[in-house]
Amino acid sequence: MAGPNLALVGATGAVGTVMVDIINSRENIWGEIRLIASARSAGKQIEIHGEMVTVVELSEEAFKGIDIALFDVPDEVSEHWGPIAAAQGVVVVDNSAAFRMNPEVPLVVPEVNPEMAKSRPLGIIANPNCTTLTMMAALGALHRKWQLTELVVASYQAVSGAGAAGIDQLTAETSAVAQNPEAGLTSDSVSKTLSSQGLEQSDSLWPVPIALNVIPLAGSVKEGGHSSEELKVRNESRKILGIKDLKVSATCVRVPVQVSHSLAVHATFASDIAVADARAELEKQPTVVMMDDPQNNVFPTPAFVAGQDPTFVGRLRQSLDFPNTLELFVVGDNLRKGAALNTYEIAELVAAELA
Amino acid sequence: MAGPNLALVGATGAVGTVMVDIINSRENIWGEIRLIASARSAGKQIEIHGEMVTVVELSEEAFKGIDIALFDVPDEVSEHWGPIAAAQGVVVVDNSAAFRMNPEVPLVVPEVNPEMAKSRPLGIIANPNCTTLTMMAALGALHRKWQLTELVVASYQAVSGAGAAGIDQLTAETSAVAQNPEAGLTSDSVSKTLSSQGLEQSDSLWPVPIALNVIPLAGSVKEGGHSSEELKVRNESRKILGIKDLKVSATCVRVPVQVSHSLAVHATFASDIAVADARAELEKQPTVVMMDDPQNNVFPTPAFVAGQDPTFVGRLRQSLDFPNTLELFVVGDNLRKGAALNTYEIAELVAAELA
Numbered sequence: 205m206a207g208p209n210l211a212l213v214g215a216t217g218a219v220g221t222v223m224v225d226i227i228n229s230r231e232n233i234w235g236e237i238r239l240i241a242s243a244r245s246a247g248k249q250i251e252i253h254g255e256m257v258t259v260v261e262l263s264e265e266a267f268k269g270i271d272i273a274l275f276d277v278p279d280e281v282s283e284h285w286g287p288i289a290a291a292q293g294v295v296v297v298d299n300s301a302a303f304r305m306n307p308e309v310p311l312v313v314p315e316v317n318p319e320m321a322k323s324r325p326l327g328i329i330a331n332p333n334c335t336t337l338t339m340m341a342a343l344g345a346l347h348r349k350w351q352l353t354e355l356v357v358a359s360y361q362a363v364s365g366a367g368a369a370g371i372d373q374l375t376a377e378t379s380a381v382a383q384n385p386e387a388g389l390t391s392d393s394v395s396k397t398l399s400s401q402g403l404e405q406s407d408s409l410w411p412v413p414i415a416l417n418v419i420p421l422a423g424s425v426k427e428g429g430h431s432s433e434e435l436k437v438r439n440e441s442r443k444i445l446g447i448k449d450l451k452v453s454a455t456c457v458r459v460p461v462q463v464s465h466s467l468a469v470h471a472t473f474a475s476d477i478a479v480a481d482a483r484a485e486l487e488k489q490p491t492v493v494m495m496d497d498p499q500n501n502v503f504p505t506p507a508f509v510a511g512q513d514p515t516f517v518g519r520l521r522q523s524l525d526f527p528n529t530l531e532l533f534v535v536g537d538n539l540r541k542g543a544a545l546n547t548y549e550i551a552e553l554v555a556a557e558l559a
Numbered sequence: 560m561a562g563p564n565l566a567l568v569g570a571t572g573a574v575g576t577v578m579v580d581i582i583n584s585r586e587n588i589w590g591e592i593r594l595i596a597s598a599r600s601a602g603k604q605i606e607i608h609g610e611m612v613t614v615v616e617l618s619e620e621a622f623k624g625i626d627i628a629l630f631d632v633p634d635e636v637s638e639h640w641g642p643i644a645a646a647q648g649v650v651v652v653d654n655s656a657a658f659r660m661n662p663e664v665p666l667v668v669p670e671v672n673p674e675m676a677k678s679r680p681l682g683i684i685a686n687p688n689c690t691t692l693t694m695m696a697a698l699g700a701l702h703r704k705w706q707l708t709e710l711v712v713a714s715y716q717a718v719s720g721a722g723a724a725g726i727d728q729l730t731a732e733t734s735a736v737a738q739n740p741e742a743g744l745t746s747d748s749v750s751k752t753l754s755s756q757g758l759e760q761s762d763s764l765w766p767v768p769i770a771l772n773v774i775p776l777a778g779s780v781k782e783g784g785h786s787s788e789e790l791k792v793r794n795e796s797r798k799i800l801g802i803k804d805l806k807v808s809a810t811c812v813r814v815p816v817q818v819s820h821s822l823a824v825h826a827t828f829a830s831d832i833a834v835a836d837a838r839a840e841l842e843k844q845p846t847v848v849m850m851d852d853p854q855n856n857v858f859p860t861p862a863f864v865a866g867q868d869p870t871f872v873g874r875l876r877q878s879l880d881f882p883n884t885l886e887l888f889v890v891g892d893n894l895r896k897g898a899a900l901n902t903y904e905i906a907e908l909v910a911a912e913l914a
Contacts, residue, residue: 418816429876461771503776
């Protein structure tokens, strides 16, 4: 029997390209695999499981016969086209922020709350934000045993979280500052160096240089001065873990790293949690890898994790002064588990259910 | 009347060089200013307030007639020579970790606990670690009004915290990765790029690349898996603020930034603290600068702060879920306020007392 028919909407974008890699690296459980993109990209040929597939233009007809559609497109495109696809009976798995906090849309991490994927009154399942996703597999496992109550998180986010343009900007700036070793040593010398290389700040995604710098703002500024990214970490963590009153404080910071988000996590639980027990529990998780032997320089870093599927955890330790509290450093590839991979894993869940 | 005689021990090192700049940029309140260094650097000429001064070799005699000596040398040099100078009646202001946690040695931040400098039974005053110092002026001011009870801190530390060799390593790596724009995009490609440029990891201060990466370990690994840097943040914050039971959790991370440490701070107080009141209090502090209008892209970044004296505070906001708690992002030049400047300010305090 042929498997369900899969569509990938946004097949030629930054995350869509990673999704094609993931589709090709996993078992082919699908009937047809259809690639959909904007008119600009329609007609392109992309290899899927050894066969060239022609990208078709996004339209109502494009979803005909499709069972599950993965959306890797901007919020406003998902908002418009997600319901159109769902109205045709397609199960939409959406990687934008458009539906994540909608109470009728489940927000799913397969390791944490797979059962939620079954209840989708709008025919839409949302994929979480990449920063939240980075820590969910590890925290979900600990929460199941010890009940998470509080989270204080500081992020070290890769520029690719802002799309391919983020990588281009960091690459251009790195090249510029490499030509002036004094850059970054004194106030605003990075800006001056960039400017002397023809890179104007006004053309950048960011208001200040990101090379040899860190930028303590990701997303837009919301009420109370919190960033949209910080609110996503709070609200999505609560929804995924199913803890309505989880206390969350997040500070989201962009760092000059190309791929992989890192998080310094201070996690408090309802009951006493020993480091050895937490480590044993994390080691049991199929999608979590412990890299935790700092004496021997074993800890996860974003350059190491980039391109890999699991969540990597290191620096696990008992907080000295806060009861029932662990400190850990979590790193995940923001383009894979943080985006395309988790979306694909949700589709696999739905496929198993439809089978 | 001539002012007290000042000696600078370690005049030719990374922090010593910044100290010479600071001495030259401040009012000359001193009688003699003597420059002391190892035998290797003795004989060098350095300009102090318009006159060339010859560096003399570190010895017992070098302290003759000196009233105050600033030590910017490794721990073991301070440990040996600090007491020798103090035995001659010299007030030693030491920037190493050798004496910081000694109960008979005050640990001083002039904006926070200047009165402690007067009680120095060993004749030694210690200057705090640069990471702790980055946040003390701001937190000290808030603590005076609202009583700090808990701190959760994640750091974004510049490579110059590891000395001039740290800057050299980042500069060399940045130059290497700039020649290969794919570096950092996949697992361990940064290492491969460095290796292809003749930069071997074994020659680095760090076990993995720091360019296009972050390293979640600063200092050595101590009991419970905490790093020496994380323990310093905890123990020194408690001592400076005079809060014996302050709850502190720190995660110290190195980032590819040349100068200035940044800290994401989650600070809880004994009483309700409104953001507007906290902002007004911080704005009153002569050594704190608020850069906090994120809607208009105003927030502190290390590249901006490098070379400047004050502590810069931005992203000040009320925690959504934690009572009496503020979030703030604090940035300070780790070579200036984080090291040389604070040491010099302690010397000014002592000079005023001796006058």
